[in-house]
Amino acid sequence: MRLRTDERGVTVQIGTVLLFAVLVILLSVYQASVVPQQNEQVEFTHNQRVQGQLQDLQDELHRTAATGSDGSTSIALGTQYPVRAFFVNPAPPSGTLRTTPPANLTLRNATASGETGDYWTGGAHNFSTRGLTYDPVYHVYQNPPTTIYDNGVLYNRFDDANRTLAGQQLVKGNTISLVALNGSLSESSSGTATVEMRAVSPATRTVTVGNETSNLSLVLPTRLPADEWERLLAAEMNRTAGDDRYVRAVEEVSGRSAVRLVLENATYELELAKVGVGTDVTETRARYVTDVRGDDASVAENSEQKVVVEVRDRFNNPVSGATVNVTLDSGLSGDIAAQGQRGDQLTDLTTDDEGRVTVRYVPPTDFDGENSEVEVRVGMDSVPPTGSGFDPGTPANLSANLTAVNADGSGLGETGGNGSDAAYQTRWDVPAIEAEPGMTCYANDTCRYDRSVERSVTLTANTTPTAQNAPVEFSVSDTSVAEFTADQLDTWDDGRRSVELDTSSTGVVNAYAASGGSGDALRIEVYDSGDGGGPPAPNVQLRLDDLSHVNENAVDYVASYDVSNTNASFQRVSVVFDNVNRGPSATGVENSTAVRGNERYSLDYAADEDWTVTARVIYENDAGEEYVAASDSITDTADALNPNTNDDLSRAGSPAVSSYGVSDRSNPGQGPRYRIDYAITENGNFSQVSGAAISLGGGGADAATRTSATGRIDLQPGYGRGTEFRVKLLVFDDEGAVVAVRAETDTAS
Secondary structure, eight states: OOOOOTTTTTTHHHHHHHHHHHHHHHHHHIIIHHHHHHHHHHHHHHHHHHHHHHHHHHHHHHHHHHHHOOOEEEOOOOOOOOOOOOSSSSSEEEEEEEEOOOOEEEESSOOEEEEEEEEGSSSSSSEEEOOOOEEHHHHHHHHEEEEEEEEEEEEEOOOOOOEEEOOOOEEEETEEEEEEESBBBBEESSHHHHHHHHEEEOOOOOEEOOOOOSOEEEEEESSSSSSHHHHHHGGBOOOSSOOOOOOOEEOOOOTTEEEEEEEOOOOOEEEEEEEEESSSSOEEEEEEEEEEETTTOEEEETEEEEEEEEOTTTTTBTTTTEEEEEEEEESSSEEEEEEEEESSSEEEEEOOTSSSEEEEEEOOOOOOOOOOEEEEEEEEESSSOOOSSSOOSTEEEEEEEEOOOOOOOOSSSTTTTTTTSSSSSEEEEEHHHHTTTTTTETTTTTEETTTOOOOOEEEEEESOOOTOEEEEEESSTTTTTESSSOSEEEOOOOEEEEEEEHHHHHHHHEEEEEEETEEEEEEEEEEEEGGTSSOOOOOOEEEEOOBBBBTTBBBBEEEEEEESSTTTTTTEEEEEEETTTGGGGEEEEEEEEEEEEEEEEEEETTTTSSSEEHHHHHHEEESOOOOEEEEEEEEEESOOOSSSSSOOOOOOTTOEEEEEEEEEEOBBBBBOOOOEEEEOOOOEEEEEEEEEEEEEEOOOOEEEEOOOSEEEEOOOSSTTTTTTEEEEEEEEOOOOOOEEEEEEEEOOO
């Protein structure tokens, strides 16, 4: 029997096969066309994101250079494609971020004045610097740009063109800002790389430079052509007569990838910095020493004068931990003192965090004769000699020239001393002078005159034995206060001679009379009772900032003061740091002739004990005797916590804290770490901030100072995780007083 055939299932099988074939074709088309398009969009979007991150890197680099606070930026070198269940992705895109080879940036013809001019003499100054390049490796996105950071400019380099992402910051008006990039970096990955930036030499100093005869020029190592730099500098180009802009020309440099910026003959503010990335970052070293304060000052006997010098690197920024040697070259018997040394020669003095060394010159007490020129010599490389053989004109040397003043005029006769070898003695007739209306005299050749009685007063000199028709010379120490009506008059038959002293303002003046090889000085305080009955009483305010570290038994105080309503009797402010229980063994005294500022005191024992700190205003009376005219005291335990009795020394317009934040960045590997981010409203009278993290238990302490009004302070006390730390920010005005403080207590996690 033959079976009947049945072909009804063939159509279904064929349809299934055809449907599967269509599906495979559609998947293949999607894999071949749609997936690449989507991946290309992923790659393009990533490239745009990286360009934004590189702009963040540029901004962070310049912030690090300006503030001195280390920084970091994350760069997504590669990316990931979206996960696809039925389709295949290529390997993730990657990229390489690397530094370019080092090249010299050169500044020529820049000269400065003063001691800084010993280093900036107009010669060529070379600064080794690098750039950064980012090269992506994509699978679909064709011809992506190489993104380059080059001397402050961020741009994309294509095969046939360049496109700027962030413009130049080298020249802005008459400010030249150079940031040298140092170190070696090479990161290749499809992931994210973190670029750490370290402020090797932050731009904390600005130096004024110029050249009246030659144009300043900048030679920049760059891959951008001159016409591109001219476009970048369009807002700074001086193109017509009378144009007050500063860039004169941009030129190609023959034989190398560089351009030359030629600047107009003008005065420029030069800001230089060095920032390190990656490995092989090199430190800067001391290049020159310059004066900060004290040069050309006059120093009265029985007082002192601070001479402050600063050691700087090639970027004009201070170098901490450098050493200098100081020698006193003087015909007088005074001393210099600093860092526990005293004498006529100080060696191996170490610069502080601001690169500075402070030396006190103390003239001899009550010396006779003419004022004397004194030279405080400073040398970085060797101990300066006295006499000849010292060249203060080299970058490593300087000389601070002072004048020691014989304030009481003693021994001003031709023979010196009191004229005991002269033919006759010339003296002021003090009883006759005191008889004048408005005049009151005391011992030690001092008088006080009320000019509201009469604008002029008669002074009489006398000779012993009597010298008739002898010429007497009259002079004063300060003609802005008073002046004699005659420079020379002959004595009368009785050997005396009177002269009129015309007063023009209140103040202190020394009146001199000399004849026959001898002379005399009379100190006169001129006041006007019609302006309020005489000089007002002084007022003193005091604040105490406690930076002491109990765990290491270290006392550290910053005493800020402000004295007002002083008069010509003012001599100095004396700040006394006195341990309540230990007595003289733990007592310190710091003196200053400034009426506002601060004095710092430290001691390596007696922490967590009670201290009394007193600011005393020292006056000298008409008898030449010193006395305390006003004082203010604060008692405090040296434990890093401020007393609650501080005076507020801020004024209208004083620097103020506009933003402040503390981050606890402690971790097991590096111990306690704190970061203070701050911004100060400076109003032109800001000098610096100091940050500190001090353990209140068994931990360490760290402190740092910054001169930038905006920035970051990183503190690493070293040990003590799990203990409480007192974190502080002190704001100083331009006179040295602390005018604002932020503080908080935190447990280092």
